[in-house]
Amino acid sequence: MSNDTTPRSNFIRDLVEEDVATNRFGRPVTTRFPPEPNGFPHIGHVKSIVLNFGLAREFGGRCNLRFDDTNPFTEDIKYVEAMRRDIAWLGYEPDAVYYASDYFEQLYEFAELLVTKGKAYVDSQTDEEIRANRGTVTTPGTNSPYRDRTPDENLDLLRRMKAGEFPDGAHVLRARIDMAHPNMIMRDPLLLRIRHAHHYRRGDAWCVFPLYDFAHGLSDAIEGITRSLCTLEFKDNRDIYDWLVRECGFTDHPPTQIEFARLELDYTLLSKRKLLRLVNEGLVSGWDDPRMPTISGIRRRGVTPEALRNFAEAVGVARKPARTELATFEHYVRDDLNMRVPRVMCVLKPLKVVLTNWPAGQVDELEAPYYPHDVPLEGSRTVPFSGELWIERDDFMEDPPKKFFRLAPGREVRLRYGYLITCQEVVKDAAGEIVELRCTYDPATRGGDAPDGRRVQGTIHWVSAAHAVDCEVRLYDKLFTVPNPDHGDGSVMESDDDTPADFLRFLNPESLVVVPHAKVEPSVARDPIGTRYQFERTGYFVSDPVDATPERLVFNRTVTLRDSWAKVAAK
Template identity: 35%
Template sequence: MKNNNKNINTNFIYKIIEKDMFKNNSLNVKTRFPPEPNGHLHIGHAKSIFINFNISKKYSGKCNLRFDDTNPLKEKKKYINSIKKDIKWLGFKYSKNIKYASNYFEIFYKYAMILIKKGLAYIDKLNKKEIKKYRGNLTKKGKNSPFRNRKIKKNINLFKKMKNGYFEDGSMCLRAKINMKSKIIIMRDPVLYRIIKTKKHHQTKKKWCIYPTYDFAHCISDYIEKITHSICTTEFTDNKILYNWILKNIEVKNKPKQYEFARLNIENNILSKRKIQILIKNNIIKNWSDPRLLTISGLRKRGYTPVSIMNFCNYIGITKKENFIQMSYLEHFIKKDLENKVKRAMAVLNPIKVIIYNLPKNYKKIIKIPNHPKIKKFGTQKIILRKKIYIEKKDFEETSKNKKKLFINGKVKLRYSYFIKAKKIKKNKLNKIEKIYCKYYKKITNKKNKKKKKIAIIHWISIKDSIKTKFKIYKNLFKTKYPEKKKNMIQYIDKNSKKVKIGFSQKDILSKILKNYIQFERIGYFMLNNLKKHKNITFTCITKLKK
């Protein structure tokens, strides 16, 4: 995908950058995309990728891909590989010189030691629960750790021993010495380093047994890489104060600046990696690429295109105000992307037999129709009308007076073909309709005014000219609009969010596929699954058409 900067919506971050460039003509704009390799990327990351990489392109700058790999307990090499794959798939190029926070472990250690020597950091022996208790909350001020006023020399020696593996995990940590009574909780002596000996790091192996926290490593990484604009979501607004405190007290020049934008929230979905892990752990989904998730791998498996995702990110814009976006906006952009790129065909997902009894037994009418109503270069196709056809079950109701449906003594038009009127039905022992007997008419007119009635048009498929086809249909995973806000999100799972239907498509359907995509008329856009893995033809529904 080629990103056309002329079509990218302007926003407050661009205005900040342009103001900075006006003040400093020699400013080399530099951004970064710093994912933690502890899961797969989701559409919120796609928005961040869109922002950071397009800023660097717009202002002839550079965007670093940096893995924030400071917690070996949660990180895996497979996540690094999946993140690189997703960024490439979205259409963005990153430098071969990929950055890792772990590349700077020696530098982080050096700056931590500077803070200790300045009396701005200390070794604390409180455990996790005790630290949390001492920290207080929004209504209760924190209190000092009993180890807070340890002498500098002792702190230096303990920190060296931590580095050399003298102590066990959780037995002590390094904390910044700021203000335990601060109104901003993150400034109440935040942890800067912790001991992790139980897990080997994917990059540094067993070289280190102490690891910096995100807040300590991130700002220094930005400084080392000469990032000019460190862009993150508003959940890190308070972290910005710590970001600036650390850079100020390690006494570096040309400090990077952090700017925040609203994180992406989409109704009926979750984006939290931690919560996705919970779904996997509870066997609600198998993995990160479940098509009901808004992970990049899940969207790719569902059939979304890079263009549709990037156009969506551009459309929703960049603001500071948190809000929830309707899923229909994302669906709009995949429809818009595929609308003039794929051919049309007919398929029936929930088939019911129709016998057109006033057609001869061996009746066969070949009908020539366009592969696309607007694009002539897609050519034409032939469909065949016979005595026996399939229609959708939902297009028939025995006693309905709904003009959009077929019912006894009601009429509809078969798409591209004749009008039919339902005359009688045949039911099985379970009282379910097996067959509908219909009469065909070449034309239907209103005898009073001789004008055509407004009659519903339904799709169909000849039984003899169809092939059994599997259709995977997905809906939102959650029934509630705001699952992120629920304490127990699992109770809001929609158990019918995944369905497999066995229906029928045209026998020559594979000849109509363009780049794995097709639109089944009146149903939706579908992606053909990998035929090598499936003996039968299988389609995944990307999004349904509006009725």
Template identity: 35%
Template sequence: MSKTNFLEKIIDKDIKNGLPKKNLSFRFPPEPNGFLHLGHVKSIYLNYSLARKYKCPFILRFDDTNPINEETKFIKAIKKDINWLGFKWCKETYASDYFVELYKLAKKLILQGKAFVDSQTKKKIKEQRRSSYEDGIESPYRKRSIYDNLELFKKMKNGCFKEGECVLRAKIDMNSPNINLRDPIMYRIIKKKHYKTGKKWFIYPTYDWAHGQNDYLEKISHSLCTLEFQHNKPLYNWFLSKIKSYGHILPKQYEFSRLNLNYSIMSKTKMKVLIEKQIVDNWDDPRLPTISGLRRRGFTPDAICNFIKEIGISKRENNIDIYLLEFYLKKNLAKIAEQVMVVFNPLTLKIENLNETKWLRFKDRNIPFSKEIYIESKDFIENKKDKFWRLSIGQKVRLKSAFTIKAKSIIKKKNGSIKYILCKIYKDKSKYKATLHWVAKKYSLPIKINLYGKLFNIKCPEKIKNFTDYINKKSRIQVNAFAEQFLRNANSKTKYQFLRNGYFCLDNKSTNKNNSKLVFNKIISFKQKRFNI
């Protein structure tokens, strides 16, 4: 990271005050209940960059404490995305690796009189916690003896109770203005098979209990999270103060602003709604800001990482304009994309003074120029207008890497639509204000193209409850086009510049294996709009 951010200043101060550099350690702890999105990249980039700067460990820890929504497929997808972005972790761990240790630490709190088993329902517990503006109500089970709590907690672990019958709670302060400190739940009963531990456990730690203790067990020096967890920090520190051992360095939690992108959402819960309602195809839908969706759309790791680097790390919440991301994308694609001629909405030109196919040189290959060629309909106008430099009757234009032509007459069908334009080749080398791309009709390759727009019609859908009411129904449109045969061997890793139309990539998921049905995704247009940070 080029600019020193406030977190680096904190770390530098800690080192100056005596924290050994060898004790520095950072982690990225995703929950495997969905795919990674752009917001996660900010956290990965931050922790990975700090680990590289200070030459210390970067750990990938899966926060798999809830077997209800977590699956192996999400673990695989997360690792694939992180690798694709170019980040490498030195150690891969799982919260479930520490279930035994977490259970022992919970017993330690019970022995201290700082945790108890509550036999009330979650609904009742929530009611008793009340709001931050009024005192909470203590549970009638709060004064259970240490012996009874240990026995009940053991029974919870052994599956002797039904789901929802009881929970383990920390005993802190039911009158605290911070709701998170009002005797939070540490363990709940979930009788569902865990993808990794199987049916070994009937109780599972909550995020608040597992998160800080896993940081402690892994000797993480700085636990970095987004601002929505700032009110959990006092609880994070309270738990650590009760379980720490002598001489053990405690992790410190610091918060930074999350990434909010205009016309998009960064909530996995809301993305799941879109998938369940079949508004989008899946997690890798090119309209979603997931890493897999962006990859399928044609975004590059360089563009994404340069975007994250540019927006920086701060505590100020703001919405980032999507055009900033597209700026870095276009800048990267301009360096790597292969130029191809593809015609949308074709109009046929018939060359009157050409009888046989000619082979011409375009870039690093030979392309055919036949008696009939396609140009785009928008490149021809029947009645010439001022400052229209493209093709019209009596006007000459240059064809890309080919000849100069002049339109002589229009041949129409019975319904009045244009059948073809009769043209003539001129072998002059004069310069013209318009150069058109084209494709030989006889040799053209039919393809389909997905054109993408914003998924939402409003700037900040994240903050709206009924966000699905603002879906842009034209966020994906599929059109037909005709390409040169070069695209017959297209692959999803290569990016293509369709002359005068923008950047595109092969949609591997829609294209069949032998490329007999080719589908491309439009990545971005050439035109760049203004952006604001």
């Protein structure tokens, strides 16, 4: 699949355009997308993927996929596979695939270089002591008692750390910069730490692992990256990025970091740590649960890669953080599906209709178009029509209020593509529940129009009872009940830790409603699993690619036909 979407103008694109015009870096535009393989990619990553791959494509450059796999405790090959699969599904192919773990040897050599230059030292303080001595934004930090070790002492300790002589936490390698620096990240940041753990790619060969700041900029420099595009939380890290790149000898057109605002989407969490908690605690069915904001979950819900790319482009790239309304995302999903998916009929809450004047045993085959007139696609199918039908229970009211234009006692309505029918009798069970409607049809109104020109306000959908296919319909909705689950109602900042009193209390108990015995028209039984539809008057759906089979149809709701929460939010 190709992506023809051209990135919209933004401040990063303008900078890259200027770089190309002036040949600032002396090499083609080279970007990278550097995810950590510690969870499935989510919709927030889509913005970065579209930006990095899009810029490289637009300016004839390169974009690398590089996994920042420096933490052996949290990483797994399944996350690597998910990332590669999702990037391909979005329509992109990296020019090269790298791993930070590819550079462990080079990074260690840089560590020895820094030690030899007196720019790094081995600190034997505990983590708690290091934190306590870092100072605050208003007070300088305190030098480590080990800061003045000689280069020879530091080199000996560093090599013994690499050889595995020391336990976890015994020593760390720190940059030797300035403990009074106004940017606290520059107060002798940690570069290497001891971790006796199995790495999913390097096995047990390494026990000293680089921290993010050490691996990030130097990996960019090794790969010849031009612009390193990061989100705003890494703005303060730019100083250590530049310092390390310079001190390690990359002085000829080095890469430069630039930051942009990350995607923040209402009713959604984009923390992989918190998403992992939802998975591990069984609050969702997995990383690909259609309620999850992961690309896998969004794909399973029926969203197309084109809709995701269009949404990412529409959100744009800015310098200041801002939240995006979920309605904006849903708009681009509807806008995309509206122009590509067929319309079919499915009844979620069936109510039996018996046409008392229908000829016994007769079955009509009615022609029904798949697409409305404003969609530039053609196609139709025949739908069977018989004397017993299913309609939506919500399309009938025994004592209707004003402006209810659907079926009611004595009222005539239009059956979509079918006939005009009039309700003559309501049948109830012993408990007073309506179980059947007895109606008459007008044979002269085949196709839904009355030859005498009489006007009928209501049109409802239906399926033939004898021909309908049983199916399960899963109605997915927002995973959380508040726009910002980290902040609750906005008045109190919620805890960011993993205690029971945080975001979980805002989980939406109705984020999934399963309708086990819906009735869908028989035409869909011929379609392959994964086909998308608009169920008329109901919403957009997809045949579930995981659970559906030809013998057991399961449909996931992708999105409603309109923003059903707009009125709720207004109230």
